[in-house]
Amino acid sequence: MVALAIAEQELPAAAGASLDVEAVSHAFDIDGAVLPVLDNVSFSVKASEFVALLGPSGCGKSTLLRLVAGLEPPRAGILREDGDPIAGPFPSRVVVFQDPTLLPWRTVWHNVALGPEAQGILKQQRHRVDAAIDLVGLSTFRNAYPHQLSGGMAQRVALARALVNDPRILILDEPLGKLDSLTRITMQAEIAALWQRSGFTTLLVTHDVEEAVFLANRVIVFSDRPARIKADIAVDRPYPRHRGDPKLVELRHEILGLLGLDATW
Amino acid sequence: MSMSSTASRTAELAQSADEGAILAARPLALPASLWASGPAIFASLAWIGFGLSCLLWEDLGDWSRTHELAIAAFVIAAGILVAAPNALRLGRFGKGLQLRAPWLLALGLFFTLWEVATAKFAWLPLPFFPPPQAIIEVYTDDLPKLLVSVWASVKLQLGGYAIGAAAGFLTGVSIGWSRSVGYWVHPILRFIGPLPATAWLPFAFFTFPSSWSASTFLIALATAFPVTVLTWSGVASVSNAYYDVARTLGAKPSFLVLKVAIPAALPHVFVGLFMGLGSSFAVLVVAEMIGVKAGLGWYLQWAQGWAAYANMYAALIVMSLLCSGAITLLFKTRDRLLVWQKGVVKW
Ligand SMILES: Nc1ncnc2c1ncn2[C@@H]1O[C@H](COP(=O)(O)OP(=O)(O)OP(=O)(O)O)[C@@H](O)[C@H]1O
Ligand SMILES: [Mg+2]
Numbered sequence: 001m002v003a004l005a006i007a008e009q010e011l012p013a014a015a016g017a018s019l020d021v022e023a024v025s026h027a028f029d030i031d032g033a034v035l036p037v038l039d040n041v042s043f044s045v046k047a048s049e050f051v052a053l054l055g056p057s058g059c060g061k062s063t064l065l066r067l068v069a070g071l072e073p074p075r076a077g078i079l080r081e082d083g084d085p086i087a088g089p090f091p092s093r094v095v096v097f098q099d100p101t102l103l104p105w106r107t108v109w110h111n112v113a114l115g116p117e118a119q120g121i122l123k124q125q126r127h128r129v130d131a132a133i134d135l136v137g138l139s140t141f142r143n144a145y146p147h148q149l150s151g152g153m154a155q156r157v158a159l160a161r162a163l164v165n166d167p168r169i170l171i172l173d174e175p176l177g178k179l180d181s182l183t184r185i186t187m188q189a190e191i192a193a194l195w196q197r198s199g200f201t202t203l204l205v206t207h208d209v210e211e212a213v214f215l216a217n218r219v220i221v222f223s224d225r226p227a228r229i230k231a232d233i234a235v236d237r238p239y240p241r242h243r244g245d246p247k248l249v250e251l252r253h254e255i256l257g258l259l260g261l262d263a264t265w
Numbered sequence: 266m267s268m269s270s271t272a273s274r275t276a277e278l279a280q281s282a283d284e285g286a287i288l289a290a291r292p293l294a295l296p297a298s299l300w301a302s303g304p305a306i307f308a309s310l311a312w313i314g315f316g317l318s319c320l321l322w323e324d325l326g327d328w329s330r331t332h333e334l335a336i337a338a339f340v341i342a343a344g345i346l347v348a349a350p351n352a353l354r355l356g357r358f359g360k361g362l363q364l365r366a367p368w369l370l371a372l373g374l375f376f377t378l379w380e381v382a383t384a385k386f387a388w389l390p391l392p393f394f395p396p397p398q399a400i401i402e403v404y405t406d407d408l409p410k411l412l413v414s415v416w417a418s419v420k421l422q423l424g425g426y427a428i429g430a431a432a433g434f435l436t437g438v439s440i441g442w443s444r445s446v447g448y449w450v451h452p453i454l455r456f457i458g459p460l461p462a463t464a465w466l467p468f469a470f471f472t473f474p475s476s477w478s479a480s481t482f483l484i485a486l487a488t489a490f491p492v493t494v495l496t497w498s499g500v501a502s503v504s505n506a507y508y509d510v511a512r513t514l515g516a517k518p519s520f521l522v523l524k525v526a527i528p529a530a531l532p533h534v535f536v537g538l539f540m541g542l543g544s545s546f547a548v549l550v551v552a553e554m555i556g557v558k559a560g561l562g563w564y565l566q567w568a569q570g571w572a573a574y575a576n577m578y579a580a581l582i583v584m585s586l587l588c589s590g591a592i593t594l595l596f597k598t599r600d601r602l603l604v605w606q607k608g609v610v611k612w
Contacts, residue, residue: 066509069509069513070513071509071512071513089512089513089515090515091513091514091515093513094513094514095509095510095513097506097509097510099506101504101506101507101509101510103507103510103525103528103529104605104606105528105529105531105603105605105606106528106605114510114511114514114516115514115515117520117524118511118514118515118516118517118520118524119514119515145604145605147605161510161514165514165515
């Protein structure tokens with residue numbers, strides 16, 4: 001997209017933070033019964049690494065992301081950002097949720113401005129809000145309300161709302177799930193470029209195996225609920241990548257096999 | 266409604282996409298002008314008929330404004346007749362006239378019938394059903410007293426409503442937000458809230474230092490209950506996802522209340538404000554009739570005491586204009602504050 005060159009100056013690079021997930025278990029109480037969701041999950045993400053999380057629906061991926069964001073404490077285990085325990089939400093770890101959850105009473109611009117406004121630094125950051133909106137290609141819609149946007153556009157606004165905060169860890173929960181395949185491919189390239197430029201650590205949950213191997217340094221595959229790590233696969237290919245890369249295709253088959261989908265091939 | 270809201274939404278979007286010019290070119294309405302003024306011509310005729318009905322027969326009673334009324338009717342008829350063919354040139358006023366022409370026609374017919382049925386032939390028993398000129402007479406001859414009453418009512422209502430709305434809003438937000446406030450206030454609300462505010466009348470009038478403060482209290486009470494309950498339910502029903510988003514972006518509790526909970530609850534708050542307005546009107550009138558000795562409620566009571574039925578109707582008309590004016594004002598405020606809701610819900 002055209003806005004990229006501008007955005008490069010507008011969004012200065014922030015160094016990524018490392019993330020450690022140490023023996024984390026989590027469960028929910030549903031009607032008195034305990035529903036275990038995460039079972040002794042441990043992994044480390046190096047600063048500025050891009051890690052994709054894959055797993056069956058309902059296994060606990062979004063729950064793990066909520067723990068990383070600090071929205072809930074884990075029942076057991078500990079999570080660390082740059083070695084410091086995560087005790088609550090902080091704008092250095094920004095989440096793009098599975099649902100865009102834009103605030104319906106705010107225009108696109110004011111939704112994107114939410115982070116700076118909440119932190120009391122909106123005055124100095126107005127141009128960054130504009131830049132982030134340009135980046136996702138929605139500058140003509142800056143005054144539109146969320147209900148006037150398509151699902152994909154709303155998802156892009158949510159992405160801009162996260163990026164404007166200069167996160168050190170960017171947490172993406174199926175951010176491209178609602179996009180059509182063309183926009184999706186463009187946005188994947190966009191995210192890859194952005195990540196390489198800004199150097200934030202990225203945690204991406206996706207259902208799309210191709211997307212995972214195309215974007216990530218590592219792919220972590222989870223088991224069915226309660227989620228356990230089933231495999232931790234390095235994707236050792238240089239960027240920019242090509243979708244047809246035989247190594248990536250091979251990895252994709254391997255991962256689909258791990259997810260129990262080899263019958264379709 | 267849904268069609269016009271879709272249209273306005275499209276227009277907004279087009280504007281933001283700098284395509285406004287395409288939509289702005291609207292079809293010309295010129296050839297329709299003659300046809301469109303048809304209802305207005307009939308309306309004009311109806312008002313002429315009303316004027317004539319005033320003059321054609323002798324009044325059965327002793328009313329001094331019959332001639333003025335007839336002249337006013339003729340002026341209105343002439344106004345409609347002149348304005349109708351020029352509706353296009355008169356802009357918004359002309360458009361409004363065209364839109365309301367059928368209503369003007371119906372009103373003209375109604376007034377004629379009213380005039381004939383009361384002042385001329387007394388088909389309706391006379392002291393109880395005064396003719397239009399008797400009511401006009403009240404407005405011209407008893408104006409000072411009526412104005413003083415209006416002012417007293419407006420002052421009392423405005424003060425009480427503002428206090429009640431503010432108190433209800435604050436209570437609603439607090440119990441919606443804080444569990445411990447909810448623990449204490451909720452049972453009290455449950456116990457006291459459903460009591461009609463008028464039931465407090467005797468209590469209020471002997472505990473408060475003045476009947477004015479007592480009535481203000483009662484009006485505030487009647488307003489506060491629905492506003493509290495609806496603000497509370499509005500705040501309580503805000504989706505957790507909104508709070509999660511704001512919290513991950515660095516929002517402190519004060520931001521969550523002011524910038525997330527309250528805006529999200531505002532549609533509910535307005536429902537409460539509407540309900541509060543309705544019930545506070547009722548309290549206002551009763552309080553004025555019983556305690557305050559001023560205002561429109563008192564005027565009504567006084568008129569009834571003297572069997573001055575024309576005064577009663579005159580006051581009723583003013584009262585209904587004031588109440589519907591207040592409701593309209595509240596609607597306008599809501600429309601302005603909740604533009605974002607257009608297209609989300611049907612109004
Ligand atoms: N707040 C909650 N209360 C109770 N149970 C919950 C809650 N949130 C999630 N769960 C349960 O935890 C499990 C994991 O949910 P989660 O949203 O993490 O799945 P997921 O891996 O993200 O699935 P998907 O890929 O479909 O988004 C589900 O079975 C869900 O029912
Ligand atoms: Mg999920």
